Amino acid sequence: GAVVSQHPSRVICKSGTSVKIECRSLDFQATTxxxxxxxxxxxxxxxxxxxxxxxxxxxxxxxxxxxxINHASLTLSTLTVTSAHPEDSxxxxxxxxxxxxxxxxxxxxxxxxxx
Amino acid sequence: xxxxDQPTEMTATEGAxxxxxxxxxxxxxNGLFWYQxxxxxxxxxxxxxxxxxxxxxxxxxxxxxxxxxxxxxxxKELQMKDSASYLCAVRDITAGNKLTxxxxxRVLVKP
Numbered sequence: 001g002a003v004v005s006q007h008p009s010r011v012i013c014k015s016g017t018s019v020k021i022e023c024r025s026l027d028f029q030a031t032t033x034x035x036x037x038x039x040x041x042x043x044x045x046x047x048x049x050x051x052x053x054x055x056x057x058x059x060x061x062x063x064x065x066x067x068x069i070n071h072a073s074l075t076l077s078t079l080t081v082t083s084a085h086p087e088d089s090x091x092x093x094x095x096x097x098x099x100x101x102x103x104x105x106x107x108x109x110x111x112x113x114x115x
Numbered sequence: 116x117x118x119x120d121q122p123t124e125m126t127a128t129e130g131a132x133x134x135x136x137x138x139x140x141x142x143x144x145n146g147l148f149w150y151q152x153x154x155x156x157x158x159x160x161x162x163x164x165x166x167x168x169x170x171x172x173x174x175x176x177x178x179x180x181x182x183x184x185x186x187x188x189x190x191k192e193l194q195m196k197d198s199a200s201y202l203c204a205v206r207d208i209t210a211g212n213k214l215t216x217x218x219x220x221r222v223l224v225k226p
Contacts, residue, residue: 034213043202043219044158049211093157100212106157 002028004096006107013084013114020080021110023094029074030096034104035067038091050077084114119217121203126223127193135188135201135220143209149177149188150202152219158202162188190222198224 003026013019023033032051036044048069050056056069068080077096081088091111095104118140127133139147146165150158162170164179164186176189190197203217 032211041221043216046213046215049213091155095214103160103163104214106159109155109157111155 002026002096002098002105004030004094004105004107006092006094006110008110009108010111011113013112015085015114016083018080018082019084019112020078021092021094021112023077023079023096023107025075025096025105028096028098030077031074031099032097033071033077034095034097035069035077035079036093036095038093038109044093047079081112084112086114088112089114119203119205119215121201121217121220123218124221124223126225127190129193129195129224129226131193133190133193133222135190135203135222137186137188137203137217139184139186139203139205139217141184141205141207141215143207144181144205145208145212146206147177147179147186148204148206148214149175149186150204152200152202154199161201193224195224195226198222 005024007022035047038044046059047062048056048058050069050071052071052074058064071077091109093109094107097104121137148163149161151161152158162177169178174191179186200219200221202219204214206212
């Protein structure tokens, strides 16, 4: 299957700082990338959908000014958590797909801890 | 919106069979996926159903009834490594084919 990578796999940051997470599709061009957040013992919650070259669409309750998403190329999307707080500590997972009718492939996830 | 329900936890014995049910309500059903997720890792794809019936893949099978809004994942000959969370996800064509996940079912396999 297709490969999606995320970097970093783990990050610890201080409260008030910003953290950038990268998501790359390694062997296909992803017209759409998705960002999910998963708290312990909970399921994946979709945060936003990002289409290459256009603004991301955020799910209800997700602050677009806090979670900045950029999808500047067909192989790279970034999620920046701005002014992070301890409650933002979570497992962030991206996924990518070639097109609307194609399967989604998940990245390995990024564990964010805000101290 | 969508409503996807699955049991929170199940326990089974090594070598046994476990069936994880998933019920859903969605306006534009366009497929149901099952994923396995070990703690601290990303989900891995197990199966996909878009038509009614049973799909079999080795020890794992998945069933779908669109009229009932119901699916199940059947795990046979359970192994200790099958201890994980199993996520049911539904794709909605009226929402750009986004996936919405159920809460996940944690399966604990005991010796």
